[in-house]
Amino acid sequence: MGERWAExxxxxxxxxxxxxxxxxxxxxxxxxxxPARSLAAGVLALALSVCAELGLAVALQSQTLAQFLxxxxxxSGAVYIALLLVFAAMPRLRLRSHQRATNSKA
Numbered sequence: 600m601g602e603r604w605a606e607x608x609x610x611x612x613x614x615x616x617x618x619x620x621x622x623x624x625x626x627x628x629x630x631x632x633x634p635a636r637s638l639a640a641g642v643l644a645l646a647l648s649v650c651a652e653l654g655l656a657v658a659l660q661s662q663t664l665a666q667f668l669x670x671x672x673x674x675s676g677a678v679y680i681a682l683l684l685v686f687a688a689m690p691r692l693r694l695r696s697h698q699r700a701t702n703s704k705a
Contacts, residue, residue, distance in 0.1 A: 602672060602675075603672045603674055603675045606675035606678075606679065607674070607678060610678055610682060614682060614685065617682070617685060617686050617689050618689060618693070620689075621641075621689035621690045621692070622693055622697060624640065624690055625637065625690060625694065625697040626697070628640075631690065632697070634691060634694060637690040637691045637693075637694045638687075638688070638690070638691040640690050641686065641687040641689060641690040642687050644686065644687065644690075645686055645687035648683075648686070649683070653667065
């Protein structure tokens with residue numbers, strides 16, 4: 600299949616998990632139910648996720664950060680970066696539908 604296609608094949612699964620996780624976070628932590636807080640939560644989650652991924656890649660693969668970044672496929676890497684931006688924005692994007700669902704239950 601190849602590394603590029605394998606990475607691209609997992610992207611829809613990742614997008615689905617991101618969507619579901621954002622809804623869970625909004626339900627579990629009602630304090631982030633404002634636009635600014637939901638965006639801050641997404642950006643914090645992105646920062647922690649990227650730090651963990653880069654730290655593990657450097658530690659487990661015995662590569663420098665530059666080597667790891669240069670080893671990424673350009674096509675699947677670009678899609679992955681776009682998906683990371685969606686990851687950061689998803690709590691904010693799901694906020695309106697979450698608020699509608701919460702208000703309809705009340």
